[in-house]
Every structure is written in C-alpha cells, then in structure tokens.
Amino acid sequence: MNKIKKNYVLSNNGFTLIELLLVIVIIGILAAIVFTNIDVGRLTGRGNDTKRVADITSVRDGILRELAQGYLTLRPGSFSSLDTNADLVDGTGWVRFTVTTVAPTPYKLSNLPVLPNDPKKGTSLTYPVLEGTTQKTATANARYVFCSSINGFEINTLLEGDAAKMANDGGDDITAFEVGTDLNACGTTKFGTVNN
Numbered sequence: 001m002n003k004i005k006k007n008y009v010l011s012n013n014g015f016t017l018i019e020l021l022l023v024i025v026i027i028g029i030l031a032a033i034v035f036t037n038i039d040v041g042r043l044t045g046r047g048n049d050t051k052r053v054a055d056i057t058s059v060r061d062g063i064l065r066e067l068a069q070g071y072l073t074l075r076p077g078s079f080s081s082l083d084t085n086a087d088l089v090d091g092t093g094w095v096r097f098t099v100t101t102v103a104p105t106p107y108k109l110s111n112l113p114v115l116p117n118d119p120k121k122g123t124s125l126t127y128p129v130l131e132g133t134t135q136k137t138a139t140a141n142a143r144y145v146f147c148s149s150i151n152g153f154e155i156n157t158l159l160e161g162d163a164a165k166m167a168n169d170g171g172d173d174i175t176a177f178e179v180g181t182d183l184n185a186c187g188t189t190k191f192g193t194v195n196n
Contacts, residue, residue, distance in 0.1 A: 045160035048119045053177065055116035056144060056155040059095060060179045062110030063153065071103035074148040078186060081144040082122055087114040095146045095155075118142040118157060127160045129174050129194060130167040138175040140192030145176070147189075152182030156191050 066072050075096040080086065086094040089108040093115045099107045109115070120142040129138045138158075145156040156176035159166055163174075171178030176191030 049159045049161055051119050052144075052157045052159065055118075056157055056177075056179050058110075059112075059116065059144075060155055062112065063095065063097075064181070066097075066103075066109060069102075070100055071107065072097040072099055072109075074098075074153055076149055078145065078147045078189060080146075081115070081117050082141065087117060089113070089115055094144060096148065116144070118144055125158060125160060126195070127158055127192075128163040129192070130163045131174060131194060135163060137195045138192035139195060140175060145186065145191060147186035149182060149185045152180060152185060154178055154180035154183050154185035156186065158192060 063072075063074075067074075072091065075091070075098060077096060079094045079096050081094040083094055085092060089095075089110075089112045090106075091097045091099055091109075095109060095115055097109075123142045124139060125142050126137050126139045129136050140158050142158060147154045147156070154171065156171075156173065156178050158175070159177050162177075166177045167174050169178050169183070171183035173186065173191050175194060178186075
C-alpha cells in the first residue's frame with residue numbers, strides 16, 4: 001500500500017496578530033474622535049424641542065377647532081402642566097375651559113387621552129435666549145403654560161436650543177416659545193428668569 005504524503009504548506013494569506021491589533025487601535029482612535037465631537041446633550045435638547053413644539057401646536061389646533069365648533073369656552077387665568085391633575089382633558093387640566101351644552105359627552109379636548117407634558121417636566125433648565133441681539137441664558141422649570149383672557153389664549157414652553165425661535169415667535173416673552181390667538185394673554189408674567 002502506497003502511502004500518499006500530503007505536504008502541508010503554510011500560506012501567508014492571513015493577517016498577523018500585530019496587524020489586526022493595529023487596525024483595531026486605529027478604529028478605536030477614529031471612533032473616539034467622532035464621539036467626542038457629537039454633543040449628545042444638544043441632540044437630546046433638539047429632540048425635546050421638537051416634541052415641545054409639536055405638543056403645544058397640536059393642543060393649540062385642538063382648542064381652535066373646538067372653539068370653532070362651539071364645544072368650549074375658555075376660563076381666564078394662567079395654568080401650568082406642573083399643577084395637580086394637569087394632564088386631564090376635561091377642562092380641569094393645564095388647559096382650562098368650560099364645556100358647552102352642544103359638546104358631545106363625555107367630552108375630551110380633541111379626543112386626546114391626556115394633555116401632553118414637557119419631556120423634562122419640572123426639571124430646572126438653563127437655556128439660551130436672545131435679548132435684542134445679545135445672547136444670554138434664562139432659567140425656568142420645564143413645563144407648558146396655558147394663559148387665557150377674554151381676547152384669546154396663549155400656550156408657552158421653553159426651547160433648550162433655539163433662542164431665535166423664541167425671540168421671533170410674535171409673542172412678548174423672550175424666555176418662552178409662544179403659540180395661540182393672543183400672545184399677550186400671560187401679561188407681564190415671564191416664563192423664565194433671564195440670567196445676567
């Protein structure tokens with residue numbers, strides 16, 4: 001019986017351990033550079049701002065729709081999403097109104113299950129504001145505020161990263177983003193305190 005010898009030849013087709021480690025180190029250095037240039041807080045703030053604008057805009061639109069249908073009348077005053085039972089949609093939450101007799105029963109504002117809350121509800125935040133052309137900071141508790149008068153209503157919130165949007169929203173408070181039919185409904189009460 002002939003024995004067939006197989007020659008096993010080592011090939012140089014693979015990578016050495018040193019080469020693999022070098023590649024891993026280079027990838028690690030590049031990842032560190034990328035991650036240190038990403039400001040996670042700023043990205044989170046932008047996401048929170050997007051939610052805030054969407055929340056108060058949808059509540060504003062719901063109020064306008066319900067007012068036009070004659071389902072509610074506004075209660076004068078200033079109310080906050082930090083109030084007790086603030087998420088109720090029956091007129092006793094942070095959006096206060098009286099339900100009229102033509103409204104369907106049981107009544108919920110724009111068929112919302114609950115009123116929205118600020119993503120950082122109750123947290124004290126320092127955020128940028130524009131006073132004229134000067135960038136400053138303001139401090140306020142994260143919340144939504146609803147003010148109403150005989151002339152209309154206003155809904156306010158803070159924006160963590162867009163001072164220009166707050167300064168140019170047509171309202172009278174540089175420390176808040178304001179939407180509604182009467183952007184002076186909150187009067188002289190400011191949403192936040194401007195820091196010097």
